[in-house]
Amino acid sequence: MASILLIDDDPQVRSVLEGFLNHDGHLVICADNGKEAFRLLGSRRFDLVLTDIVMPEQDGFEVISNLTLQPDRPRIIAISGGSSRLSQQMLLSMAAKIRIERVLAKPISYQQLSAAVTEVLTTAITTTQPQAP
Amino acid sequence: MSTPLQPYRLFLQHFAPLAFLITLLAGGFWLIEQHGHQSLLDGTGIDIKPQQARQLLDIFNTHQLETIGAATIIALLAAALIAWYTARSRLNQLLAEQENREQLRKIELLLDSTLEGIYAVDCVGLCTMANRSCAQLLGYDGPHNLLGRQMHELIHHTRPDGSPYPLDECKIHTIVGTGSAVTTLNDVFWRKDGSSLPVAYTAHPIKDGEQIIGAVCAFMDLSEQKQAEAQMTQLEDQLRQAQKMEAIGQLASGVAHDFNNILQVISGNTQLLQIVEHGDLNTQQHRLNEIIKAVERGVNLTRAMLAFARRQAIALRPVELNDLLLESVPLARNLLAKTQRLELQLYPKPLTVTADATLLQQVLFNLLTNARDAMPEGGTVTIGTAWSDQAPEQAVAGEQPPAGPCALLWVQDTGHGISAEIRDKIFEPFFSTKGVGKGTGLGLAMIYGTIKQHHGCIQIESEPEQGCRVSIYLPCIEQHRTSS
Numbered sequence: 001m002a003s004i005l006l007i008d009d010d011p012q013v014r015s016v017l018e019g020f021l022n023h024d025g026h027l028v029i030c031a032d033n034g035k036e037a038f039r040l041l042g043s044r045r046f047d048l049v050l051t052d053i054v055m056p057e058q059d060g061f062e063v064i065s066n067l068t069l070q071p072d073r074p075r076i077i078a079i080s081g082g083s084s085r086l087s088q089q090m091l092l093s094m095a096a097k098i099r100i101e102r103v104l105a106k107p108i109s110y111q112q113l114s115a116a117v118t119e120v121l122t123t124a125i126t127t128t129q130p131q132a133p
Numbered sequence: 134m135s136t137p138l139q140p141y142r143l144f145l146q147h148f149a150p151l152a153f154l155i156t157l158l159a160g161g162f163w164l165i166e167q168h169g170h171q172s173l174l175d176g177t178g179i180d181i182k183p184q185q186a187r188q189l190l191d192i193f194n195t196h197q198l199e200t201i202g203a204a205t206i207i208a209l210l211a212a213a214l215i216a217w218y219t220a221r222s223r224l225n226q227l228l229a230e231q232e233n234r235e236q237l238r239k240i241e242l243l244l245d246s247t248l249e250g251i252y253a254v255d256c257v258g259l260c261t262m263a264n265r266s267c268a269q270l271l272g273y274d275g276p277h278n279l280l281g282r283q284m285h286e287l288i289h290h291t292r293p294d295g296s297p298y299p300l301d302e303c304k305i306h307t308i309v310g311t312g313s314a315v316t317t318l319n320d321v322f323w324r325k326d327g328s329s330l331p332v333a334y335t336a337h338p339i340k341d342g343e344q345i346i347g348a349v350c351a352f353m354d355l356s357e358q359k360q361a362e363a364q365m366t367q368l369e370d371q372l373r374q375a376q377k378m379e380a381i382g383q384l385a386s387g388v389a390h391d392f393n394n395i396l397q398v399i400s401g402n403t404q405l406l407q408i409v410e411h412g413d414l415n416t417q418q419h420r421l422n423e424i425i426k427a428v429e430r431g432v433n434l435t436r437a438m439l440a441f442a443r444r445q446a447i448a449l450r451p452v453e454l455n456d457l458l459l460e461s462v463p464l465a466r467n468l469l470a471k472t473q474r475l476e477l478q479l480y481p482k483p484l485t486v487t488a489d490a491t492l493l494q495q496v497l498f499n500l501l502t503n504a505r506d507a508m509p510e511g512g513t514v515t516i517g518t519a520w521s522d523q524a525p526e527q528a529v530a531g532e533q534p535p536a537g538p539c540a541l542l543w544v545q546d547t548g549h550g551i552s553a554e555i556r557d558k559i560f561e562p563f564f565s566t567k568g569v570g571k572g573t574g575l576g577l578a579m580i581y582g583t584i585k586q587h588h589g590c591i592q593i594e595s596e597p598e599q600g601c602r603v604s605i606y607l608p609c610i611e612q613h614r615t616s617s
Contacts, residue, residue: 010394012423012430016401019420023408081390081397107397110404 002047002121003027005074007037009052013106017050017079020110021117046074048121053080053103075120078103143223148216152209159205166197252284253339253349256309258300260284261347270354272325284350293321293329305336308348312338322352331355391434398427437579449587451610452493454484454518454540461494465516468501472511480518484540486607492583493542499580500544500603507548507601515545524606525592534590535608543604551595580605 004021008014009032018028029046031037037051078100101120104112170193174186181189244251250267254260260283263276271288273279279287285303292298300306304315314337322330334352338345402420409416458479466475497516504514519541524534584591587607595601 010398012398012427013394013401015423016398016405019405019409020401023405081393106393107400109400110408 001025001027002117003029003045004117005029005031005037005040005046005049005051007031007034007049007051008079009033013052017113020113021050023110024114024117026117041074045072048075048077048117050077050079050117053078076100077116077120079106079108080104081106139227140220140224143220144216147219147223148213151212151216155205155208155212159201159208163197163201166201167194170194170197249351249353251349251351252279253347254284254305254309255347256345258283258285258306258309262349267352270324270330270352271322272328288322288324290323291321293319293331305334305348305350308336308338309345312340312345314338319355331359388434388438392431395427395431395434398430399424402427448489449487450490451485452488452490454486454542455479457490457493458497458516458518458542461497461516464498465501465514468498469505469514470511473505473508474513476513476515478515478517480520480540482520484518484520485610486540486587487610488587488607489583493587496580496583496605497542497544499577503577503603504544504546504548504601507546507550512547512600514547517543517545519543519604520609521606524590535588535606538609539589539606540609541604541606543602545600545602547600550597550599550601551593552597556593556595 004026006014006017006021006028007030008017011032014030014032018030021028029040031040037049040046041049076099080103101123102116104116170190173193174181174189245265247264247266250264250270252260252263252267259281260279263279265276268274268276268279271279285298285300285306289303289305290298304317308315314335316333316335318333320332320334322332324330331354332352333355334350336348336350339347339349402423406412406417406420458477462475462477469475501514501516508514520538521541522538523536524539526534581591584605584607589605589607592604592606593601594604
């Protein structure tokens, strides 16, 4: 049972992913853009941030990159709507700025998401390169 | 070439013959008179002793010598003067001729140093002069090969498209009759070997006082220019192709992104229906609706993509804009949220354009959707028509803004407006400030494409937080003005 911040500007996608996470008993709070996410992050503590990599704007990530500076930061899982190859590229460019625990590609199944969340929550915060999807 | 001795030489040349003649005459005269003295004495009848006669004869001879001598000297002096004047004028003449030759040589040098080919013809069209460039460009050994030739028949006999070019139509030849200059930027001369030479030429009449005695033509070889133009066109084509590929690439990745979201929604809701046991019916119904909505999104996406990509065979007919707007009002009200008002501002007179009514309506709805999304807290959307005598220069257009009077179709909202930077990008496919799920990002690109097909242009007036007004300018086929 973890508190998870879900960031995605597609309301239908939010509804689905929230459903997945609720089924595993997690507490999910949603934000539909980077600004709102930042506000929420400032208001309470989260165990995990699940965020869409929105193309072309990445304001969500810019907000989150500030998190890596904090000592007790939440884990981060990124979900990409683009191709898996693009995710790799995104990963590499973002790895320089922030450390992401996992990158997943849409469409993701319940099993995949569940497994990824569990795994990320039980491992320590990584200080090495994150894993590719 | 004049030398320092030349004046003296000339003088002697003129004087010597005269002096010789005078001396000859004087000598001859003296000889004749010699014998005359004796008969003169005898003729007097006076008795003279031989000794006295000899003395008299001597006196006569001396006198005669003196007279002839004096006369000769005077004659020689006169001759010297004449000779001097003649020599001087001859010298001037020689100097003038030399100067002329020098001038001529300089002019020839000048003409032969130009890049342009220059030639002159007389009133019949025969070549009277040609410079070195002319001969060279046309493939002849030298200007002398061209002199006397009928120039039009030689180098200007056929048009660039291959059709024959008769002499009496030749622009250069007709100058002799009209007396007015001619400039042609794109023509063809024919070389000696039969190949073509792209040229630009100017031709002027040659006037001697008031009379036209011929024409002079100066022409430039355009081969390099043509080559450069061809290369430029090729590069432009390549650039356009590359841009198109890039646009298609962007389109494809945007579409992929959207589709992945749609698939996530469909697969996710399906899975949730499967895994959530004993879920309540309402939630289940909701999930099923979500799936249907997602499918609709997919359908709209493909439709929008096709509309953007395909070269539509649009059906253009006369469309009256006020009628179109009135017809669209019920659907428009449906599009807007409950907190949003719809208002109409129609031009008081009919405005007819040549358009595809369905496409125009689609444009209108796209604009209304944008207006709606710009006012999440509610507001007023006004749609209207207007007339303008010309399209604005600052508009976003396909190629060129339409010339002449235009009919306008405009949509105005009271929403958060558009900043200048975003205004430049909004017609890019998939650029959207709304976020995924709200619109495809293809709406404005579709509008741009449609308006371009209608030969119109689009103007956007907006500032952040001050609403936005999008005006579509279309060429107006009937002018209806208000009396102002």
